[in-house]
Amino acid sequence: MLRKSDIQPLVKSVHTQLFQAQKRVAVALCGKGNIGSSWLSLFKEQKSELEKRRGMSFNLVAVIDSQTYWFDEDGIDEQQVLARYEDEAIEYQGDIWLQRLAALQGYDEGVVLDVTASAALAERYVSIAEHGLHLISANKVAGSAPSNDYHAVQDSFSKPVVTGCTTLL
Structure with missing residues (x-):
């Protein structure tokens, strides 16, 4: 039996490594309170060094709170988030921000x-994985969830992409 896998991610990876100077990473920040505000300050200070060290370009494209979100695929200036959020944010509509992030x-x-x-956000972790996105979480709710929920999240991020199997005789 041989695994049959989608080769598109491999082709994209090879193309990126050969023809693109930097990998572009879209970041969505969930939470703009004390920790989120501190992260924005650190991101502003460390972004250039982080990009040099990792050989990647990091762009803040969304800021989400429990009621509203601000999404800009061209990037949001981390220095302007707190000053402009109320003017730029729109009403939260389920997982629209998540779908937009995945489709960028x-x-x-x-x-x-x-x-x-x-x-509520911790309950969306499996959906985040299913959309093919990465997750960095300081949310203790997910870590202290019942073991079935906790393991479902772990499993969703560790599943390899398998499109089918072929049996050879």
């Missing part, structure tokens, strides 16, 4: 950064 063109990867204590 021009980015190689998408990352959801959860610095909230939101149980």
Whole structure:
């Protein structure tokens, strides 16, 4: 029996390594309170060094709170988030921000950064994985969830992409 896998991610990876100077990473920050505000300050200070060290370009494309979100695929200036959020944000509509992040063109990867204590967001972790996004979480709710929920999240991020199997005789 041989695994049959989608080769598109491999082709994209080889193309990126050969023809693109930097991998582009879209970042969605969930939470703009004390921790989110501190992260924005650190991101502003460390972004250039982080990009040099990793050989990647990191762009903040979304800021999400429990009621509203601000999404800009061209990037959001981390220095302007707190000053402009109320004017730029629109009403939260389920997982629209998540779908938009997953469908972004021009980015190689998408990352959801959860610095909230939101149980509702923690419940979306499996969906985040299913959309092919990465997750960085400081949310203790997910870590202290019942073991079935906790393991479902772990499993969703560790599953390899398998499109089918072929049996050879």
